[in-house]
Amino acid sequence: MLYIEKNYTLVEKAKAVTIAAALEIGRRRRGEEVLKISKIKSSQDAFELLLPSMGDLQHEEFWILYLNNANKVLLSSQLSKGGLTGTLVDVRLVMKQALELGAVGLILAHNHPSGTLKPSPADIEVTQKIKLASEALDIKVLDHLIITQKEYYSFAEHSLL
Template sequence: MHEKTASLSIKNWADDDRPREKLLSKGRLALSDAELIAILIGSGSKKESAVELSKRILALVDNSLNDLGRLSVKQLTQFKGIGEAKAITIAAALEIGRRRRDEESKRITKIVSSLDAFELLQPLIGELEHEEFWILYLNNSNKVVYKGQLSKGGITGTLVDVRLVMKQALELGAVALILAHNHPSNSLKPSKADKELTVKLKRASGILDIKVLDHLIITHKAYFSFADEGVL
């Protein structure tokens, strides 16, 4: 039997099960993640609808759109019912979402909370498969005057050039710093090296009357703030 006759086309669904019609009548916020993905893939199979297929896929990535967005086209096609065309559509849609978030993060210029710093840095390092250490340099109004990568590939005191950090801070006229690095393992627990490096940079900046306001550990969907947790 050809795929067109075997698949459960959206046109054949009951009215209450049609995500396209639901979006038009109730708005996009009324749709679940599975329903939105079902619109992308268009049809399921003879045994399951597109919504059921989408629910199954999401369940296998712990219902995380971030985790789904990190999968390659080849990995997506490993899901039963997802061919290359559907995989490409899913990958493209989630990449658009990631770029939209990246674009919105660039509008953040003033840091008033750890969440602001997370929203600014997560699109840059939250989904990387290796560690990177970044610093936000702030002026006396807590506005970001510069953000930059300090090291890549693992965080230890030997990889972070404290002199370079201080030199850049003085050249930029920065009065405060926010430290940040990602954990590809998704663990939010600071390591001994994380703590030692924080103390090292805090001591060095203190001599120059520059404050270390926070150190964030960032994963693809969450963060740990040294300041918020009272361990700075």
């Protein structure tokens, strides 16, 4: 939501609204372009698919991409919405959805509104819990991304999976 100080002139307020509208149009257009990604070939693909949904948020959210055997996205789903510094993840809900969809691969993702790309101990712990549960069901956790406004951190690329 756009907040404009009361003491600005009408022209200054109009400029601010125009800029905010242009940014929103750009964000939505990028989202439309991302919808063309039907197969995840890399961490970059997953980042580009999720960035419009998560990149500019002021609170943490945890999302999951459920993939079929060809790495095509069956579902992109928000699992939880949290506060400024964290969100809860229920591993049972992740596995339930994966089984219902017949998914064979998962890409986990959450955002860090602070812009920090370093995974926290809690980030590492939840990744390992989901990985352990998914292995029992013959489902692969392909990656876990930490997303900020402009970049991402990949657990797979840093050998944390």
